[in-house]
Amino acid sequence: MGDCISASICVVNIFSKWLFARWSSIQNLPENLASLEKAMEELKAKRDDVRQKVEIEEQGSDRLQRTNEVKLWLKRVRKVEKEFKDLSSKKSVELGRFILCGLCSKNLISSYQYEESVCKMLKEVAHLMSKGSFKVVVGPTTTSTWVERPLDPNIVGQEKLLAAVWQKLNTDEVGIMGLYGMGGVGKTVLLEQINNKFSSSKSSNELLVWVSVSMNITVDKIQDEISKILGLYEEEKWKQKTVSEKAIIIYNFMKNKKFFLLLDDIWEKVDLKKIGVPHPTRENRCKLVFTTRSRIVCGSMGVDHQFEVKLLLEDEAWDLFQKKVGEATLGRHVDIRRLAKEVAKTCHGLPLALNVIGETMASKTTVREWKQAIGDMSSSSSSSSSSSAIEIAGMDENILKVLKYSYDGLSGKYVKACFRYCALFPAASALKKVDLIDYWICEANNLGVNQSRQSAIGQGYRIINELVRSCLLRNVDSGQYVKMHTWVHKMASWIATASGSNKEKRVVHANDAELHQLPKVNDWTRVCRMLLMNTGLAKLSGGSPNCSRLTTLFLQNNRNLVHIAGDFFKNMPKLVVLNLSSTKLEKVPKQLSDLITLRLLDLSSTMIENLPDGLEKLEKLIHLNLERTSRLKSVVGISRVPLLRVLRLRSSKCLADLNTVNELKSMEHLEVVTIDTSSTTALEELLRHHKLANSVQRLTIVEANNLVLSATDGLIDLTIRNCSTLEVEIQRSSSSRSLRNSSFDNLSTVCISGCDGLKELTWLLFAPNLTVLELRGSNKLEEIINKEKAAAQQMQGDAPLQKLEKLDLSDLPMLKRIHWSALPFPCLRSIKC
Numbered sequence: 042m043g044d045c046i047s048a049s050i051c052v053v054n055i056f057s058k059w060l061f062a063r064w065s066s067i068q069n070l071p072e073n074l075a076s077l078e079k080a081m082e083e084l085k086a087k088r089d090d091v092r093q094k095v096e097i098e099e100q101g102s103d104r105l106q107r108t109n110e111v112k113l114w115l116k117r118v119r120k121v122e123k124e125f126k127d128l129s130s131k132k133s134v135e136l137g138r139f140i141l142c143g144l145c146s147k148n149l150i151s152s153y154q155y156e157e158s159v160c161k162m163l164k165e166v167a168h169l170m171s172k173g174s175f176k177v178v179v180g181p182t183t184t185s186t187w188v189e190r191p192l193d194p195n196i197v198g199q200e201k202l203l204a205a206v207w208q209k210l211n212t213d214e215v216g217i218m219g220l221y222g223m224g225g226v227g228k229t230v231l232l233e234q235i236n237n238k239f240s241s242s243k244s245s246n247e248l249l250v251w252v253s254v255s256m257n258i259t260v261d262k263i264q265d266e267i268s269k270i271l272g273l274y275e276e277e278k279w280k281q282k283t284v285s286e287k288a289i290i291i292y293n294f295m296k297n298k299k300f301f302l303l304l305d306d307i308w309e310k311v312d313l314k315k316i317g318v319p320h321p322t323r324e325n326r327c328k329l330v331f332t333t334r335s336r337i338v339c340g341s342m343g344v345d346h347q348f349e350v351k352l353l354l355e356d357e358a359w360d361l362f363q364k365k366v367g368e369a370t371l372g373r374h375v376d377i378r379r380l381a382k383e384v385a386k387t388c389h390g391l392p393l394a395l396n397v398i399g400e401t402m403a404s405k406t407t408v409r410e411w412k413q414a415i416g417d418m419s420s421s422s423s424s425s426s427s428s429s430a431i432e433i434a435g436m437d438e439n440i441l442k443v444l445k446y447s448y449d450g451l452s453g454k455y456v457k458a459c460f461r462y463c464a465l466f467p468a469a470s471a472l473k474k475v476d477l478i479d480y481w482i483c484e485a486n487n488l489g490v491n492q493s494r495q496s497a498i499g500q501g502y503r504i505i506n507e508l509v510r511s512c513l514l515r516n517v518d519s520g521q522y523v524k525m526h527t528w529v530h531k532m533a534s535w536i537a538t539a540s541g542s543n544k545e546k547r548v549v550h551a552n553d554a555e556l557h558q559l560p561k562v563n564d565w566t567r568v569c570r571m572l573l574m575n576t577g578l579a580k581l582s583g584g585s586p587n588c589s590r591l592t593t594l595f596l597q598n599n600r601n602l603v604h605i606a607g608d609f610f611k612n613m614p615k616l617v618v619l620n621l622s623s624t625k626l627e628k629v630p631k632q633l634s635d636l637i638t639l640r641l642l643d644l645s646s647t648m649i650e651n652l653p654d655g656l657e658k659l660e661k662l663i664h665l666n667l668e669r670t671s672r673l674k675s676v677v678g679i680s681r682v683p684l685l686r687v688l689r690l691r692s693s694k695c696l697a698d699l700n701t702v703n704e705l706k707s708m709e710h711l712e713v714v715t716i717d718t719s720s721t722t723a724l725e726e727l728l729r730h731h732k733l734a735n736s737v738q739r740l741t742i743v744e745a746n747n748l749v750l751s752a753t754d755g756l757i758d759l760t761i762r763n764c765s766t767l768e769v770e771i772q773r774s775s776s777s778r779s780l781r782n783s784s785f786d787n788l789s790t791v792c793i794s795g796c797d798g799l800k801e802l803t804w805l806l807f808a809p810n811l812t813v814l815e816l817r818g819s820n821k822l823e824e825i826i827n828k829e830k831a832a833a834q835q836m837q838g839d840a841p842l843q844k845l846e847k848l849d850l851s852d853l854p855m856l857k858r859i860h861w862s863a864l865p866f867p868c869l870r871s872i873k874c
């Protein structure tokens with residue numbers, strides 16, 4: 042060491058002296074190098090000792106972490122090691138120089154510099170050695186994972202849910218829990234409260250990890266977040282590691298520890314294994330709680346339990362709104378409090394809306410301002426067209442943007458289009474699922490035009506289910522209908538009219554009795570869909586708007602509408618869906634036949650007497666509804682509509698006779714028929730034709746004699762009135778091509794009235810899915826299932842009528858029993874005798 046000092050004091054400016062000094066200093070190079078190597082070896086040994094000690098102590102407890110001093114020391118040792126490596130690699134060259142051309146000046150300089158580095162490093166090594174005797178290598182973790190999260194002071198309506206969630210989490214059965222609900226409903230707030238509950242019950246050997254996931258986040262990013270919380274991130278090299286290397290590090294850190302992992306706002310399955318998080322089990326008692334907008338995600342995460350975070354009740358909503366607006370504003374005037382209640386109602390229980398709107402309204406201190414706001418809001422939620430929804434003071438936009446993520450998360454372009462379609466109808470109206478699907482089938486090419494109806498319907502239901510599970514629609518009325526929350530509806534209309542590349546304009550006027558003529562529209566050529574429903578319209582005339590892009594036109598439920606002028610349809614070259622149901626129209630203009638793109642035409646509950654002229658020109662028409670047309674005389678000529686798949690004629694005045702049945706037989710695309718008849722021969726003919734028979738879904742038979750019915754798969758709804766006798770044939774296939782014996786697999790509703798010859802209905806054994814049975818005014822009916830007959834049919838297996846929900850038995854003077862033994866009716870909800 043002392044030899045080095047001579048090198049550093051040579052600051053003489055005469056060259057010879059300088060040269061001499063260099064010369065003498067480098068004389069020590071071999072010796073110094075040897076010392077350095079030795080010192081380095083000792084330092085490495087020391088480093089290994091320290092590292093081992095640190096690792097042992099760190100693993101002993103996760104509340105302990107290497108001290109900053111140790112970290113710094115290790116870092117410096119690493120640096121010196123690296124420099125030493127460089128130096129060593131040049132060693133042989135420099136030593137060679139030193140021996141060969143000792144005094145050659147060029148080499149001398151290089152050798153001198155080398156020697157200088159060696160000396161410097163010797164000093165550094167000595168310094169590190171002296172500092173490397175640590176008494177304490179670990180200390181309490183500095184970045185504790187037990188972070189409490191700041192809470193919103195105004196949390197309303199979550200106490201019960203929080204208690205339920207917490208209780209469930211404390212059971213051993215629940216390792217993974219999902220909290221789902223629509224955007225803005227308060228899932229994150231709930232998770233924050235759970236975080237704080239964990240945090241306040243902490244014990245020393247546990248980890249609490251919160252990651253905000255949200256859309257489009259990668260596994261890599263989640264790993265980074267977790268590693269930061271666990272204090273693994275400071276390693277400089279973290280960024281360079283691959284996903285699987287990171288996973289191994291995280292896994293080894295977490296594997297023997299109890300942890301609570303909270304993932305906020307996930308959009309798809311988060312693969313724990315890929316991240317390196319051990320799977321929460323009953324044994325390790327670890328917990329994973331996550332929030333999501335989609336129930337599908339709960340399923341794919343394999344939750345042990347899930348909770349829905351629901352909208353606020355009216356009282357809760359008012360409570361929250363009051364807190365948000367503040368007493369200072371509310372107390373200014375009695376009217377403000379009253380108006381505020383109205384504003385709160387427009388939020389429909391969505392905390393996000395209550396918060397955003399409440400905050401905005403807090404600064405509105407005059408009655409006039411509040412009145413103005415209510416005016417703005419009601420005009421946006423009423424159905425009057427276009428983009429006014431976003432124009433109210435920018436408030437809505439903040440909310441809609443949040444909700445729009447749900448829409449962005451839908452699985453495809455097509456599902457999105459179907460969702461936008463739903464928003465054509467007024468907010469909060471119940472939409473019948475099958476109607477929606479029929480519209481989709483007709484309006485959108487991908488659903489169904491080339492598929493069988495059956496598979497298109499299956500796909501339609503899958504889309505509805507996705508929308509329901511994404512909390513964009515909700516099931517109502519035992520699942521036959523769906524509804525859209527008002528704010529979701531606003532979001533959908535906003536997307537459909539204002540944002541994105543899907544600029545499609547819609548004209549919507551619903552429940553507006555003041556509307557007596559076509560609404561004013563600046564540019565008809567931009568309108569794609571128009572809904573004028575339940576308005577005061579009586580006549581549609583006065584020109585032919587150029588609707589060159591119109592595809593859907595809803596005019597149903599205009600109960601005053603008696604006339605549509607011929608040229609109204611003149612400029613609608615793309616129209617595919619036209620619903621004129623429940624209007625007073627006695628005829629439709631013959632120009633209707635120019636709508637050659639039309640696929641769906643609904644004339645149900647109208648006063649028409651004949652089929653529209655030129656119907657056969659509608660070469661693309663696949664769906665025609667003529668139900669409840671109380672004046673319709675006949676459907677002769679219907680078979681000339683080439684592609685018709687769905688023909689609904691139930692409860693129309695026109696009863697099917699033999700001619701009609703023969704026409705139907707010739708329609709090769711027909712898949713769904715609903716029809717009434719009173720002709721035994723027509724019915725026989727219909728049932729003889731296998732394909733046609735199976736397409737009949739709803740059938741009413743009135744005053745037919747000697748009725749013989751055979752089982753068909755397709756039949757859903759059967760009504761029989763005033764028929765003396767009824768015989769039902771069940772074909773038993775011992776030989777025939779079909780593998781199954783025929784039965785009424787889909788039959789769910791049977792209504793029989795005024796059938797005096799009837800004694801029993803044993804054939805109902807072949808209707809396993811019957812849910813509604815109404816029997817009225819049959820004087821001879823003694824029992825429903827007859828033992829002897831059942832035995833003859835070899836049908837004594839399962840108990841019959843087990844899916845029955847509604848049973849109506851009126852005016853049956855002779856009825857003794859339903860079945861020879863008592864039957865359980867597990868699904869029965871309503872009974873009338």
Ligand SMILES: *[C@@H]1O[C@H](CO)[C@@H](O)[C@H](O)[C@H]1NC(C)=O
Pocket residue numbers: 256257449
């Ligand atoms: C997520 O990615 C998709 C497709 O890359 C994009 O359309 C969407 O806007 C992204 N969402 C967010 C929140 O960044």
Ligand SMILES: *[C@@H]1O[C@H](CO)[C@@H](O)[C@H](O)[C@H]1NC(C)=O
Pocket residue numbers: 475476477479480597598620621622623641643666
């Ligand atoms: C047409 O509108 C009526 C009345 O709202 C509705 O009942 C019917 O299902 C609609 N037609 C179709 C095909 O959805």
Ligand SMILES: *[C@@H]1O[C@H](CO)[C@@H](O)[C@H](O)[C@H]1NC(C)=O
Pocket residue numbers: 486487490491
């Ligand atoms: C449906 O079939 C027609 C002709 O058969 C074809 O031109 C069209 O591309 C098909 N549409 C789809 C969506 O497959």
Ligand SMILES: *[C@@H]1O[C@H](CO)[C@@H](O)[C@H](O)[C@H]1NC(C)=O
Pocket residue numbers: 566587588589612
């Ligand atoms: C209707 O509008 C379209 C597109 O702007 C145009 O091409 C067409 O000529 C117009 N038709 C009439 C009858 O004005």
Ligand SMILES: *[C@@H]1O[C@H](CO)[C@@H](O)[C@H](O)[C@H]1NC(C)=O
Pocket residue numbers: 495754755786787
């Ligand atoms: C009737 O039920 C069978 C199964 O039993 C099913 O395959 C078929 O699709 C159903 N038909 C209709 C029209 O629902």
Ligand SMILES: *[C@@H]1O[C@H](CO)[C@@H](O)[C@H](O)[C@H]1NC(C)=O
Pocket residue numbers: 743744762763795
């Ligand atoms: C069926 O018969 C009853 C009683 O005979 C009668 O009141 C009723 O109008 C008839 N119904 C039909 C649809 O003919």
Ligand SMILES: *[C@@H]1O[C@H](CO)[C@@H](O)[C@H](O)[C@H]1NC(C)=O
Pocket residue numbers: 773774775780781782834835
């Ligand atoms: C059809 O019914 C007959 C008895 O009537 C029975 O022997 C046969 O196994 C049944 N076939 C099927 C496929 O259930």
Ligand SMILES: *[C@@H]1O[C@H](CO)[C@@H](O)[C@H](O)[C@H]1NC(C)=O
Pocket residue numbers: 786787809810
């Ligand atoms: C009707 O019942 C049969 C047999 O019990 C069953 O296989 C079928 O799935 C049911 N169909 C419907 C639509 O519920």
